[in-house]
Amino acid sequence: MWKIKRDVLRLIMESSKSSYPDEFGAFLRAKHNIIYEIILLPGTISGGGSVLYNLLMKPIDFTIVGSVHSHPSGFPIPSEADLQMFSRIGDVHIIVAYPFTMDSWKAYNRRGEEIEIKVI
Ligand SMILES: [Zn+2]
Numbered sequence: 785m786w787k788i789k790r791d792v793l794r795l796i797m798e799s800s801k802s803s804y805p806d807e808f809g810a811f812l813r814a815k816h817n818i819i820y821e822i823i824l825l826p827g828t829i830s831g832g833g834s835v836l837y838n839l840l841m842k843p844i845d846f847t848i849v850g851s852v853h854s855h856p857s858g859f860p861i862p863s864e865a866d867l868q869m870f871s872r873i874g875d876v877h878i879i880v881a882y883p884f885t886m887d888s889w890k891a892y893n894r895r896g897e898e899i900e901i902k903v904i
Contacts, residue, residue: 786901788819797884800854809853850874858882860890867896
């Protein structure tokens with residue numbers, strides 16, 4: 785069972801709001817299945833799917849367990865490109881959707897199946 789620190793989720797929502805209407809993307813770092821940090825990538829902030837390209841430039845770092853990105857459109861449903869990226873990077877992926885409130889997000893595993901993440 786994955787868990788995420790409330791402060792981290794809050795930071796994700798704030799970052800997504802600042803990036804809006806563009807996408808926001810980052811990696812998730814975890815210890816003992818608790819996501820405690822996001823890793824921002826240089827140059828990820830822009831529209832048109834470039835967030836995904838940058839996420840694929842993943843450094844080799846085994847504390848990175850997955851990804852998070854925003855959907856300014858408002859639906860936290862993975863696209864085809866998202867599913868491809870999920871299958872390559874880690875096993876926990878969060879999509880946050882406009883208006884980026886603490887409950888406007890969903891999480892998926894590497895197969896794109898919805899999973900539960902407990903906020904702690
Ligand atoms: Zn997406």
